[in-house]
Amino acid sequence: MSAVPFTVSVDLNLGNRIAPFLVETGQDVTVRKGAVPTEILEPVEVSPAFSASKSQFLLKVPNGVRILVSDGATITYDGGKASDREIALFLLGSAWGALCYQRGLLPLHASAILHQGSVHAFTGPSGAGKSTLTAALAKCGRHFFTDDILIIDPEAPGTGTICYSGQKDLKLWKDALVLTQAKKKLAIRDVEGFEKFFAAPANLSTESRGTLASLTILKNDATRLDRRLSTIEKIDGAKSIHELRNSVYRPRFAHAIWGKQKLFMSLAQLIKNVEVHEFNRTKVTAHFEDSVSYMDAWIERWRMASANGNASED
């Protein structure tokens, strides 16, 4: 089985972020600079920044970058005055997610570590701390697998859920760099004072494919409700489907490109193979190390239980 779900040829510098996908020739997807229309025909979903039909996706970023993704095979960008780095930020973000849907792949909004072939993914809305927790676990010795996007192949044969790394670089705010000691690279934006940076994790895995073992929803309700600082709870049934729907990367893209029914069926299939948990923890910086240790220990218990044929460890 291939290490990546598709290959890409590009004409701009994308850094290390999708290195395993890049080829010189024979690519599945071509990324080129070119003319990008201001609208697409018969969009199913429209927002202030994108419009999407089943086969076309148009992204319009307020900084002037426009990207057209067509038929799962071509990405055309007009960067305006933006640098390659800024174009790549949006190309490998929202446009990358749309490309996955067009190619029948399910992108989850998740960061993940890899442990002995098993991928443990962390999801939650923007600001939930996915990247920071994953970077911190990498600092603890876990192998960093992906940031922000985890690509699921719903059609992959076999009993497990095959998943792929969507991004090999982290994006971290300045304070998270301090917490995780990830190696700071350039700022993600060419805007003075913008303090979010690309970063190299401490323990980067060269693997870009694995089997999804667990998906953990990051929550921050516990301390607001005056409960324990860290808890992990397995969730099932309708609640897990609901949480999984919230974990889908850009669900409006999925609705436009796949339709709601296909998305639901894919999530229902996913849930058969993957344990879903809620990790409720404080985000107060003083307790950060404790919450990372808590999760690290949980992964270790999961590994040992899995080896004994009983994966669930709440």
Place this chain on the structure above:
Amino acid sequence: MLAHLLRDHDDHTEIDPVGSISSNRPTFDHITGLSSSDLTDDEVDLLRPEISRMIASNADKIEFIKTHDSYYDCGNGEPIFPLDCSYGAIYLVRNPLDIAVSYAYHQGHQDFAKVVRRMNCPTHSIAGGSHTQIRQKVSSWSGHYRSWHDQSDIPVLTIRYEDMVENTAGCLLEMATFIGLSGEGLPQRIKTAVEQTRFHKLQENEQSTGFKEKPERAARFFRSGRTGEGVESLDIDLQRALLKKHQQLMRELGYA
């Protein structure tokens, strides 16, 4: 109170969490298909009027949105809350001396001087950047008030917090009338809503089950609710600093 009032009024009416607060980052990301944390705060503002329109166009009733924002230009000449989808604004105003105390506790500290500096700063904004909520341009205490009351696009109902404490049912009736509620059962519904949301009851609920909007650093969300704490807790220099900056508006509103 409004949530309780509307729930009694119509079993099918719930305040949609999607529209819960104007600074909700997941809502922004969901609607735009972009990561707000990859955008500058000014770029986020440019998209906000369209987001309001989309929320309104998907709503089959009045959508309630809490906001800390002052009323300002989003960056392209359009107000941050567009006229064409804004029914009205219920503006809650409170004595700035009391706000200073409440604001500090809400942030989990008692550095009242720090809060007073913010309340006196015309360019004061909150959140944005790495924070869990998107940036809100709050302005100074009086700057915020003037921004909403100097515009004439969106109808504004102004309620003094102190009046709401004194005459809760009367103020709720004003709000209900403003949003178009009426009918024979309205007085009883108002009475019920007021009873269900008495401050001590909210405190008891928070004590027993917590409150999800409580900031992590704050000891509690429903802390005191009393009026007059500013005079009791702020030293005289801080009181003077607020009075000096906001004297005219404080007099207009009966706070000085």
